[in-house]
Amino acid sequence: MHMHNLRRRRPLGSRTALMHPRAAATEETPLSPQLHPSISEALAPFAKAPSARERMGLLIKAARSMAPLPESACTQSNRVIGCTAQVWVTVSQDQSNGRLIFGGGSDSELSAGVVAVLAKALSGLTPDEVMQVRQYPRFPSLLISAGDMPEQPQQEPSINGNGNGSAAAAAAATAASGGLTPQGAFAEAQAAYLEPNAAEVLALVHTLSTKKIGVVAHFYMDPQVQGVLSSAAEHWPHIAISDSLVMADAAVKMAKGGCRAVCVLGVDFMSENVRAILDEAGHTDVQVYRMSPLSIGCSLSEAAESEDYVRYLTEASRTPNSLHVVYINTSLYTKAIADSLVPTITCTSSNVVQTTLQAFAQVPEATVWYGPDTYMGANLAQLLQWLAQMPDEEVQALHPAHTAASIRALLPRFKYYDNGSCIVHHIFGGEVCEIVREAYSDAYLTAHFEVPGEMFTLAMEAKGRGMGVVGSTSNILDFIVLKVKDALARPFGDRLKFVLGTESGMITSIVRKVQSLLRASGRRDVDVEIVFPVNPSAITTAQQQTSSSSRSESSNGASPSGGDGSASGGRAVGGVELPMGLSVLPGPAMGEGCSLEGGCASCPYMRMNTLAALHTVCGMIGGGPEAQAALEAYKPKLYEQRLGRSIAQAGCTSILHMQDFQKGKRFSDKLVADITTRNAAVAGR
Structure with a gap:
């Protein structure tokens, strides 16, 4: 299989030039x-x-x-x-x-x-x-x-x-499906950790099993971390890599399985959620640890703690029959404050559509206030607009209680916050989408619900013809697995291409899963290509130079499959001719990361969860008084404020409402009563 960063493709010869009219067209061939x-x-x-x-x-x-x-x-x-x-x-x-x-x-x-x-x-x-x-x-x-x-x-x-x-x-150009061909420096960096050092893996397994430590990690972890954890999970069952929805539930299973501590590899709201759900499940004696004594932030979570968001919720509290649908990627403090102002239910990117539609189904006069992710809110509003124009049978296939008419009626009563976004998903717009549309129209498109509207629209269009998915990280992984299994079930060879519209940390889990399917099948005629985007303004190539220096900015690029890296036309960058189609490397010159224009879809906060940090925390667990004192800084934040009960307990309420909905596909009577009763009091003022 292939994996590489998204780039403009260059002509590979007279026959392949048919794919690239822009590169091949000249003044002589108008x-x-x-x-x-x-x-x-x-x-x-x-x-x-x-x-x-x-x-x-x-x-x-x-x-x-x-x-x-x-x-x-x-x-x-x-x-x-x-x-x-x-x-x-x-x-x-x-x-x-x-x-x-x-x-x-x-x-x-x-x-x-x-x-x-x-x-x-x-x-x-x-x-x-x-x-x-x-x-x-x-x-x-x-x-x-x-x-x-x-x-x-x-x-x-x-x-x-x-x-x-x-x-x-x-x-x-084709590639054997039995192996992996990384194309581009970032892809090579990702691939390097798919087969981690066996001694390092076994050493971690020994520590975890001896000390009864469980590990829950988000899909967005660094590839080195995921590579080691995935291999270690083959020997120690209490390791889980998942999206944020599953992390807390996995921790509860680990506690039931005898784990005395759980290490959380993610941002701070994730460890807070794990702590709160463990407490609700009665596992208050199980310790929870983050991977840094410093704050592991999140731009989206921080947006929800602003005064502007409180004003948004205050407006909701003054509107009868209001429900606040809060994205899970927020702190317990946000969830607690929100629920104190307006009835609140937590959602994820995989269930936000159903949560919203169910609110209007059970409380027909409801007003739904979604937040804080602006892109997800805008995408949800766009989806509702589309549903309002669809035949009733298509609407009811998504939610049986609705018709196009009922969707049209609820549109004025769906609100979303307009000042919050994830810094990673922010890059999936503009020229990135233009390149996807132009150069990857034959690929499956996957997009997280948090991406900007351009990428959302592309993926929804692809979804409409069976070539795309929009949803959570788990939805994306499940979609890719399904398409690969479908290809393996057919008697002839195939080549599948997937554009990954989410954080690049997903690549490791996707590649490992696809590799396992290909190996188990014994097939050599099915090839899978994973393409992940970078912002075209944040690129370096072997021939790019700055105006102040003649040295090469980067020399570790790989040519596209089938190419030799030679130039066939280009554009000026920094006074030097930049060959069209050379591999795009993420980040500014001589480094991986994000430039001012963006870069690879990689979260800097998630990158604080290193293997070294995990070894440090595990080394202190079970240690003496000095180690225990040091571990206090690694515990999830404790909020001293109270809202009649602890912030942790209050913040957990909306999560429990979501769990009830996930189990029965209906809101609990308690939540419905809260929506109608609390807001009835507001209406009577």
């Missing part, structure tokens, strides 16, 4: 806005057909007239990624005149018909003429509209994405 005569001829019958039925009939006729594709050509290198049906496109070049000859096939007759029309339209053109096709209207939509194929609406746009010549380049 792009014409007019359809080529051969394309017009191929499309003419469809333009004249008066009905969808007749257009489908023409597609079926075209499919049956096309020469059968030999079984030997049904390979992953010829596969068009992005179709529910299996579609292959072949291309060859007439050596006498240099013109291209297209062919193909599909296990779906309608898809085969589209391929047949495309092959007829493009065969006989020169490579330059085929490249111009990308500037035309999306001409497969002239063949048959999405509405003509209600059971397979995703096929037309997916075929179009590759049918404009890009499928012809699929054979440019």
Whole structure:
């Protein structure tokens, strides 16, 4: 399998240049806005057909007239990624005149018909003429509209994405699925820790098992940490790497399994949640430790502790039938203060949609106040707008108690906070999304619910055609696993590409899981590529220099698969010609991290959870008085304030409401009564 950082792809030769019209087009080959005569001829019958039925009939006729594709050509290198049906496109070049000859096939007759029309339209053109096709209207939509194929609406746009010549380049480079090929310096750094030192792993296992220590870690950990912990988990069962929702529940299981202490590798609100849930479960004697005596912050959590957020909640408290849906990535203090002002339920990125819809289902006149993540709130509002325009059956597939009309009625009563964001997910917008749309239209798109609207929209569009997922880190991992399993269940080879729209720490868990599936299958013909984005403004290459120095800024880049790193055109950066398409490295020159424009999707707070810190904390656990005194600084924050009860107890209320909802898919009677009774008092003032 491959994993690499997202970058602009460079041409790999005359055939692969079909994928890159921007790089290949010059003043000598101007792009014409007019359809080529051969394309017009191929499309003419469809333009004249008066009905969808007749257009489908023409597609079926075209499919049956096309020469059968030999079984030997049904390979992953010829596969068009992005179709529910299996579609292959072949291309060859007439050596006498240099013109291209297209062919193909599909296990779906309608898809085969589209391929047949495309092959007829493009065969006989020169490579330059085929490249111009990308500037035309999306001409497969002239063949048959999405509405003509209600059971397979995703096929037309997916075929179009590759049918404009890009499928012809699929054979440019392949990789054996049994191994791992990192492409780019960041990918190499990630891959280096997938097979950690065995002695280091066993030493950690010995310490944990001897001292009865459990470890819960978030997916966003450094790859070195995840590599060691994943390997150690094969020998010591009380290690869990998960999203924030599962961490506290995993800690409770560890306590029940005999662990006397739990180390939390995450930001501070995560260790606070673990402490609170352990206390609620009666495990007050189990110690909880963070990985630093310093604050392990979170930009999103801090936004919710601002005076501005308190004003937002105060407004909610003055509105009848209000419910505050608070993101789990907040402190216990925030959750406690919030619940003291307005009925509050915690949510995660995987259940925020269902939580919101359930609120309106059980309290029809409710006003829902979501916070503090602005991007997630905006994305949720956009999703509700989409639902309001969908057929009732599609709305009810998401939540049976709603229709398009009920969604339209609730829209004015959904509010979200507009001044909070995660510094990591903030980078998934602007040019990053432009590159994804342009260069990775054939890839599966995954996006965390916290990403900006551009990436959310891209992933939702992909989701609509079965090529994407939007949700939590666990949702993303589950989606990738499902798609890989589907590919392994098919009798032919495949190549899957996934763009990862979340923190880069997810890569380790994804790669390890995919590798285990590939190895267990014994297959060598399925290849998986994991692509993670960086901001294009935060790049260095082997030939980039600053204006004040002639030294090389970076020399550890890897060329794209199949390339030799040679330049084929470029743009000026710092007075030096920057080759187009060289590997993009995360962060500023000579270092990995974030520039002013952003960089790799990597959380600096999570990086405080190092292996050295874990060894330090574990070494002190069970030690003498001096060690115990030092460990006090590593415990989750204790809040001295009280709201009739401790902050920890008050902050846990909204989490328990969420747990009730997760179990029964309904809000508890206690929460519903709180929403209606507390706010009834407000209305009567």
